[in-house]
Amino acid sequence: MTTRYQYNHLLDLLTRLFxxxxxxxxxxxxxxxxxxxxxxxxxxxHGVKLANGYLLDLEANHAKGDxxxxxxxxxxxxxxLVDAHYxxxxxxxxxxxxxxxxxxxxxxxxxxxxxxxHHIACLAAYLPKIVEQGLVPIIMSSDPAVASVAPxxxxxxVYTPNPIAVGIPGRTHPMLIDVSMSVITNGSVAxxxxxGKSLLHHVLLTPEGTLSNNPEDAFTTPPxxxxxxxxxxxxxxxxxxxxxVEALTSALSGFGRKDSPTGWGASVMTxxxxxxxxxxxxxxxxxxxxxxxxxxxxxxxxxxxPVRLPGQAGLRKKVQxxxxxxxxxxxxxxxxxxxxxxxxxxNLVL
Amino acid sequence: MTTRYQYNHLLDLLTRLFxxxxxxxxxxxxxxxxxxxxxxxxxxxHGVKLANGYLLDLEANHAKGDxxxxxxxxxxxxxxLVDAHYxxxxxxxxxxxxxxxxxxxxxxxxxxxxxxxHHIACLAAYLPKIVEQGLVPIIMSSDPAVASVAPxxxxxxVYTPNPIAVGIPGRTHPMLIDVSMSVITNGSVAxxxxxGKSLLHHVLLTPEGTLSNNPEDAFTTPPxxxxxxxxxxxxxxxxxxxxxVEALTSALSGFGRKDSPTGWGASVMTxxxxxxxxxxxxxxxxxxxxxxxxxxxxxxxxxxxPVRLPGQAGLRKKVQxxxxxxxxxxxxxxxxxxxxxxxxxxNLVL
Numbered sequence: 001m002t003t004r005y006q007y008n009h010l011l012d013l014l015t016r017l018f019x020x021x022x023x024x025x026x027x028x029x030x031x032x033x034x035x036x037x038x039x040x041x042x043x044x045x046h047g048v049k050l051a052n053g054y055l056l057d058l059e060a061n062h063a064k065g066d067x068x069x070x071x072x073x074x075x076x077x078x079x080x081l082v083d084a085h086y087x088x089x090x091x092x093x094x095x096x097x098x099x100x101x102x103x104x105x106x107x108x109x110x111x112x113x114x115x116x117x118h119h120i121a122c123l124a125a126y127l128p129k130i131v132e133q134g135l136v137p138i139i140m141s142s143d144p145a146v147a148s149v150a151p152x153x154x155x156x157x158v159y160t161p162n163p164i165a166v167g168i169p170g171r172t173h174p175m176l177i178d179v180s181m182s183v184i185t186n187g188s189v190a191x192x193x194x195x196g197k198s199l200l201h202h203v204l205l206t207p208e209g210t211l212s213n214n215p216e217d218a219f220t221t222p223p224x225x226x227x228x229x230x231x232x233x234x235x236x237x238x239x240x241x242x243x244x245v246e247a248l249t250s251a252l253s254g255f256g257r258k259d260s261p262t263g264w265g266a267s268v269m270t271x272x273x274x275x276x277x278x279x280x281x282x283x284x285x286x287x288x289x290x291x292x293x294x295x296x297x298x299x300x301x302x303x304x305x306p307v308r309l310p311g312q313a314g315l316r317k318k319v320q321x322x323x324x325x326x327x328x329x330x331x332x333x334x335x336x337x338x339x340x341x342x343x344x345x346x347n348l349v350l
Numbered sequence: 351m352t353t354r355y356q357y358n359h360l361l362d363l364l365t366r367l368f369x370x371x372x373x374x375x376x377x378x379x380x381x382x383x384x385x386x387x388x389x390x391x392x393x394x395x396h397g398v399k400l401a402n403g404y405l406l407d408l409e410a411n412h413a414k415g416d417x418x419x420x421x422x423x424x425x426x427x428x429x430x431l432v433d434a435h436y437x438x439x440x441x442x443x444x445x446x447x448x449x450x451x452x453x454x455x456x457x458x459x460x461x462x463x464x465x466x467x468h469h470i471a472c473l474a475a476y477l478p479k480i481v482e483q484g485l486v487p488i489i490m491s492s493d494p495a496v497a498s499v500a501p502x503x504x505x506x507x508v509y510t511p512n513p514i515a516v517g518i519p520g521r522t523h524p525m526l527i528d529v530s531m532s533v534i535t536n537g538s539v540a541x542x543x544x545x546g547k548s549l550l551h552h553v554l555l556t557p558e559g560t561l562s563n564n565p566e567d568a569f570t571t572p573p574x575x576x577x578x579x580x581x582x583x584x585x586x587x588x589x590x591x592x593x594x595v596e597a598l599t600s601a602l603s604g605f606g607r608k609d610s611p612t613g614w615g616a617s618v619m620t621x622x623x624x625x626x627x628x629x630x631x632x633x634x635x636x637x638x639x640x641x642x643x644x645x646x647x648x649x650x651x652x653x654x655x656p657v658r659l660p661g662q663a664g665l666r667k668k669v670q671x672x673x674x675x676x677x678x679x680x681x682x683x684x685x686x687x688x689x690x691x692x693x694x695x696x697n698l699v700l
Contacts (some may be wrong), residue, residue, distance in 0.1 A: 028441055053619035078428055079458025081628045108429025109461050136597065150444020154648030154657040158641070168597045179587040183580075201583050209651040229587055230533075230579055231522040233551050237529040238578055240660040242525055243641070247486065247518045251637040258640035278431045278463040279604020287601035289520075291508070291593070298504030301559040306503040310590040 003333070004325030005350075010036050013340075014051050018088075020345055021058040023065030027091040031121075034090035038122030040177070040321050041314035044329050045187040046122035050333040053264070054088060055342070056120070062263045063088060063118045070095065070336065078103045080115040081253065089266055091118030093139065097126060100272035102136055106276035114268040115253035116261075119143075124178035124311065127167035128318075130272060131174050134281045138271040139165040142249045144256045145265055148189075148218070149182045150225035152239035155207050158227040159257075161185045162245035167311075169275070173292030176311025181242035182226045189215045189226065194331065203227045214278045353683070353700075354675030356663065360386050363690075363698065364401050370695055371408040373415030373527040377441040379483075381471075384440035388472030389678065391526070391664035395537035396472035402689040403614070404438060405467065409692075413438060413468045413615045420445065428453045431603065434463040439616055440471030447476060450622035451485055458627035464618040465603035466611075470494075474528035474661065477517035478668075480622060481524050484631045487622040489515040490601045494606045495615055498539075498568070499532045500575035502589035505557050507575040509607075511535045512595035517661075519625070521635045523642030526661025531592035534574045539565045539576065544681065553577045585641050 011032050018028035031054070038047030057063035071083040072095075083131055084092040096112035103110025123139050130137040137196045140163070147157040161180035168175040183203040192199050193215035202211035204224040211232070217224035240256025249267035250256025256267060275284035292309055300306050321327070328336075333350070340348050361382050368559045381404070388397030397443040407413035422445075431448055434442040446462035453460025473489050480487040490513070497507040511530035518525040521613035533553040542549050544567035552561035554574040561582070567574035579588025599617035600606025606617060625634035642659055650656050671677070678686075683700070690698050 025387060068597065075627050076457050079627055094563050107426050107457070109459060111459050111623070115629065136602075151645040151648050151657045153650055153652070153655055155651055156646065156648040158644045158648055164591070164594075166594045166597070168601070175590075175597075177590040179590050183584050193454065205651070209648070229584060231584075234533050234579060234581075236658075236660070240512070240525075240527040240529050241523060243518065243645075243660065244514075244516045246641055247516070247525075247634075247638065248623070251518070251634045251641075252486075252623065252628045254626055254633035254637075256637040256641070257644065273461070273598070275602055277425050277429055278543075278602045279465065283604035284597075284601045287604075287606040287608050288597065291596055291606070293602075294508045294607065295501035295504065295593075298501050298506040298508055299557070300503055301505055301555070302503070305503055307501045308586075310586070310593065 002327040004327050006325050007036060007040070007322055008166055010048060010326065013350065014048060016345060016348070017051065017055060017339055017343055018065065020343055021055055021065060023058065023088065024067040024107050027065055027067045027088055030088040030094050031088045034094070034121050034125045037125035039195055039326050040318040041122070041124055042317045043122045043124060044332050045191055045333065048328070049332040049335045050119065050121055052339040055339050057118065062086060066093065078107050078110055080112045082112055084114055084117040086116055086118045086263070089117045092117045093126055093268060093270060096270040096327050097130060097272060098139060100270050101130060101133070104135055104272040104274040104277070109271065109273050111269065111271045113253040114270070115255035116264040117268050118198065119264050120266050120268055122178070123163050123165035124176045124314065127165060127176045128315070131167035131169050131176070134275065136169065136273040137167045137187060138273070140245045140248050140269045142246055143264070143266050144250050144259070145261045145263055148186050148226050149228060149242065150205060152228050152235040155205060155209055155225065156222070159242055159246055161226065162242040164245060169285060170288035170292060173289050173309060173312070174315070175288070175292070175309050176314060181227055181229050181238050181245060183231060183262050189218050191331070193219065194340065203231065239261060352677040354677050356675050357386060357390070357672055359510045360398060360676065363700065364398060366695055366698070367405060367689055367693055368415065369413060370693055371405055373408065373438065374417040377415055377417045380444050381438045381440040384475045385446070385472050386537065387475035387675050389682070390472055390668040391472070392667045393472045393474060393664070394682050395458065395541055396680050397682065398678070399685045400469065400471055402685040405689050405692070407468065407614055408625065412436060417441065427634065428460055430462045432462055434464055434467040436466055436468045436615060439467045442467045443476055443618060444471050446620040447480060447622060450620050451480060451483070451590040454485055454622040454624040454627070459621065459623050461619065461621045463603045464620070465605035467618055469614050470616050470618060472528070473513050473515035477515060477526045478665070480527070481517035481519050484519050484625065486519065486623040486625065487517045488623070490595045490598050490619045491616050492596055493595050493616050494600050494609070495611045495613055495616070498536050498576050498607055499578060500555060502578050502585040505555060505559055505575065506572070509592055509596055511576065512592040514595060518638055519635060520638035520642060523639050523659060523662070524665070525638070525642070525659050528663060531579050531588050531595060533579055533581060534576060539568050541681070553581065554626060578665060
């Protein structure tokens with residue numbers, strides 16, 4: 001049986017571990033919140049499991065914890081450029097989204113471009129709070145220090161899975177979208193490898209141009225690459241969308257692959273749109289719910305698998321987990337135990 | 351041998367045909383320009399071929415040509431809401447993009463939400479002019495009166511292919527992205543059917559839940575649907591991205607599927623971002639070119655098919671076609687001849 005962990009307990013544990021590594025109280029709390037939110041929504045590869053890596057990067061002095069180093073250039077009331085100097089990503093993104101939300105409510109839209117953030121965790125985790133305010137958050141992210149996906153038609157990796165996340169307010173059917181522009185993520189490949197399992201589909205491309213479902217192939221020299229969304233027949237579309245993400249994250253911030261960064265990081269674009277400044281929030285919510293109902297009532301291919309809407313399973317899990325506790329997979333607990341093991345704090349209980 | 355048509359000749363011909371149907375001079379010229387630009391970039395299903403349908407819709411008094419009916423609600427300097435009352439789409443979108451470009455140069459970004467536009471033709475056709483100014487245009491579109499794509503896991507169509515277009519400025523490698531969130535478009539299905547050909551891939555899903563490459567299946571009752579990008583294994587991603595497009599087009603404008611519109615139309619979002627207001631245009635162009643070179647030098651899967659970047663074949667065609675004339679496919683010429691055949695104008699030569 002999987003042990004269940006209480007939300008407040010995990011939040012407190014992570015906050016203390018971050019503060020021990022000289023992370024500012026507020027940065028520690030926000031980072032802990034975003035990580036736990038990832039697990040609440042069921043994204044265990046991008047939840048509290050990441051804390052161990054963040055702490056190791058803080059210990060190595062690559063990731064930073066002092067909120068004072070965040071450098072914000074506000075060029076006007078609507079847009080801003082942020083140099084995060086590798087401050088923990090969840091705090092950086094929350095700050096940017098707060099600025100964007102404020103701008104959106106006055107100007108219809110707000111946008112921030114962020115360079116040199118540290119890793120930003122689960123993109124979906126940022127969405128619920130903003131969606132609940134009737135606003136539409138959009139986040140795109142890439143890591144200019146990493147390459148695991150090849151351009152369509154190529155066999156050498158150039159870029160990252162490049163996720164796009166969007167929150168869509170609805171009365172009974174709000175949606176949380178968080179999808180990468182590659183067929184699967186680096187995290188899924190690493191997880192399958194760790195478990196000694198094959199991937200469910202042949203979505204790796206070897207340097208010889210053959211398809212593989214063996215995660216070990218992604219760790220040879222030269223490595224296999226992850227296919228773009230659309231795979232061998234329609235991968236030009238996933239490739240194009242990934243190039244869009246590269247442009248709106250790295251190129252827009254002025255810092256990217258051309259600068260050959262090393263170490264875990266992220267180029268990020270955050271945007272918030274306020275429907276009240278366009279066709280009105282009531283009409284927006286009505287349209288979301290109408291479309292959702294149309295989708296849910298589409299006859300399923302498989303009778304036992306009705307159509308699902310993005311994020312809704314996650315939101316149901318969140319309600320349940322807040323009540324009954326969070327069931328963390330073994331690999332997540334093992335990662336947390338490593339972090340706890342390196343701590344000198346008393347009374348740390350996992 | 352395919353006959354080649356001169357750019358100015360086609361432009362003049364279409365402009366005259368639109369003006370004959372009481373389209374304002376400026377609306378006629380812009381619409382003709384956008385349609386011919388589609389063919390210049392090689393997108394013959396979404397170029398001048400569409401003029402015949404637009405003229406038929408003007409004759410039926412569904413499409414409108416009087417620029418005066420465009421209703422623009424400017425809520426501030428950055429965002430606007432447009433009710434186009436089914437004015438010809440190319441003019442509507444050009445007007446919106448001009449507003450967005452102006453806003454972007456002052457505030458970093460500009461955004462317009464458009465409801466009740468008539469069809470907006472080839473999205474890529476709007477991009478070159480803005481990209482040449484060092485700006486990043488983004489266009490999304492859906493038609494709330496049409497449904498041809500089923501939600502992932504479902505067999506009944508709910509929405510349209512929902513394209514996303516983005517222009518990325520570069521010194522030697524600018525890119526034009528224009529991709530639908532379904533594997534193929536309605537236009538491709540219709541073209542294969544007209545030519546009596548099978549589709550290249552099994553990307554239609556019959557009401558019984560089986561895959562098909564027979565375009566006739568999309569015209570039975572009930573019809574087969576087009577698969578979302580990602581197909582049977584990863585279609586939840588294309589579905590999610592299509593829901594994002596629905597939200598940012600129809601829901602944002604306040605007018606969509608809930609209003610059960612009939613007749614050819616479009617909900618549109620246009621956005622322009624100015625890199626100069628973020629990390630700077632020089633760094634943006636450097637990053638684009640660096641990434642492009644990385645992609646182009648990735649060893650190809652097939653030695654005879656090097657990696658290609660989105661829009662670059664189209665931009666090369668444009669240069670060539672402007673010089674040597676436009677080679678229009680037979681189905682395009684046939685559609686133009688129908689339009690010319692209904693005209694009472696003298697001296698119309700195709």
